[in-house]
Amino acid sequence: MADPGADPRTDGTGTSGIGGTSGIGGTGARGFLDALCDPGTFRELPPPAPPDRPDPLSWPGYDGARARAAERTGETESVVTGTAAIDGTTAVFIAFEFGYLGGSLGQETGDRIEAAHVHARAHGLPVVPVVATGGSRMQEGMVALTQLQRVARQSALTRAAGLPQIAVVRDPTTGGGWATLGAGADLTLALPGAQIGFAGSRVRPPDADPAAYTAEAQLRAGAVDAVVAPDALRATLGRRLRLLTRPSDGPAPVPRPLGRTDLPLTGWDAVQRARDPERPRARAYLDAYFTYREELRGDRAGGTDDGMLCGFGEYKPEQGHGQERGHEGRTIAYAAQCGTAITPAGYRTATRLLRLAGRLGIPVLTLVDTPGAASGDAAERAGAGAAIAELFLAVAESPVPVTTLVIGEGGSGGALAPAAPGSTWVTPDAYFSVIAPELATAILKRPPDQAQHTAGQLRLRPQELVDLGVVRGIAGRPSD
Known part of the structure; x- marks a missing residue:
């Protein structure tokens, strides 16, 4: 059965046909981060050790598909994780590379996301998932799907630590990646025109309205907080990170009255x-x-x-x-x-x-x-x-x-x-x-x-x- 997040821009092996060119400046994950973050501040987190069984289903051709994806993108997995500053506020970033097997989530993706959250909690940093994914990785079957439970667990632990999570949702974001990292964040920012929804276009009903699966539609439905133009994203994300990382004691002061100051007679x-x-x-x-x-x-x-x-x-x-x-x-x-x-x-x-x-x-x-x-x-x-x-x-x-x-x-x-x-x-x-x-x-x-x-x-x-x-x-x- 296909992943509900399957995207038409991936071929039968889950590889991308567009080279991960969605988003700011038509870039992949690293290019997006370079354009978004303060110059020179990105520091990649060391990836965890590879899993003992990288091909749990012994899927024919999977090793070759991964090798081709790595050659095309320069990445060894579908996410890049690291720390960087946005307008002076440091955060942990989890950036998806759509060009690597459609940004799909596999067990090694889960390892990297978990390690990123652990680092965030250890250093008291907010987490910014930058999501562009077609969903869970077919070639790893249920092992891939259960990564969503890992992601949810890490998100819950980061919440319990009092650290904010602000997602940036790119095109496309579907399936489990949307239902965990995107929609599950404290605040969600989306790029204009991005395809966003749990159901990818290959598994929707034949009479489904494509306009319902856009960033703008999700804004109207209350599923995202703002649709932000690429050139405004750094400032918008920076302001939100500053606001959400400043806890304070004491109540909010009572505002001054702006209208009449005399009291009503009756x-x-x-x-x-x-x-x-x-x-x-x-x-x-x-x-x-x-x-x-x-x-x-x-x-x-x-x-x-x-x-x-x-x-x-x-x-x-x-x-x-x-x-x-x-x-x-x-x-x-x-x-x-x-x-x-x-x-x-x-x-x-x-x-x-x-x-x-x-x-x-x-x-x-x-x-x-x-x-x-x-x-x-x-x-x-x-x-x-x-x-x-x-x-x-x-x-x-x-x-x-x-x-x-x-x-x-x-x-x-x-x-x-x-x-x-x-x-x-x-x-x-x-x-x-x-x-x-x-x-x-x-x-x-x-x-x-x-x-x-x-x-x-x-x-x-x-x-x-x-x-x-x-x-x-x-x-x-x-x-x-």
Whole structure:
């Protein structure tokens, strides 16, 4: 049976017909690394000793195929491993040479990947898989396929060590290489137009849409975090490596309020302020709070939600209110609602962000601004309740401090899920409520014109939230 990742650019022996020319500058693994990494910084790791049985199935012609691949590419296996710097941040690289048997994974490939992860953990370095593969190596059968379990084990150990893994996905990336090193990384960057998917083109259904197996499609499906042009890859990868390798103690400082500073007179006044289309939204807060930021996108389960912005950024000290000292240049993770009803994909993406920040020791800032969770039938079928529950749990279990600022509407449990108990603040132009006043009026079987009165009874104004002990303070005011 063919590997699900089989690629049409390999012949019957698994050798490449294009000489590994995908990616930056049409290069193989070493050329790609030369173009990507800081000049002169790459140091190859010594390869492990060859396996006792390099041809476990005694496959006819396999030795000859390997010899031809080595002659064509100058490599002795389908991966090149080593250390190098990207904009000053050193990482361990696992770079696939597609020209060597289609970048397929065999037992010696597994040996090299395992050794690279062991080196990364021993030296406290992040891991960057640069993936271009057609899948597992046919000529080694199940011995090759089980290398995926080895790769997964090493990835898990590196995660447990608190070290980030950022994959760069080239063309093509299919089969087990995508399902472990690519999709299994903490963050995944893809090159434009790359073929990406578990099913290679030889094993897809005859009516499959090829456009579904592209980097751009995987971005829309929430399976990759960004599609990055080759000339922007070094800067993008460098920023992400810097951000993810800077754990820090202490909570994220509370952002300064960007809108009104006077307090609302009535509950309905608070609601109207929060719904004002001119009120500053999440993007404005993030732009003011960070020098730069890099997005974490998608729930890794087929969905994205532009109403929930997640990622990591470098903090601007002047944007906190009285908590700036000692925080210059630190990394802070963020999950920010943008004023829309949040879908299950949005909640799952925020959970993904919280879990990753916790593993890496990076404090989290959450911004609350939603009328509530999406409540349509599509949201229910997509598991709204379970997605919200997982975010509640991620906040409750977070090993790093979470700071929350309510910047607009705070409607029901859909708004409360990303909020930190005991570490939540509110801006003067926001409200927090068990439910929107109009919906509360309907539930109480009151006439619709009673919504304003109901808003007052809900005690949802910022100053009332402080009195109730629901929030710690009002951002930007002396009582904080």
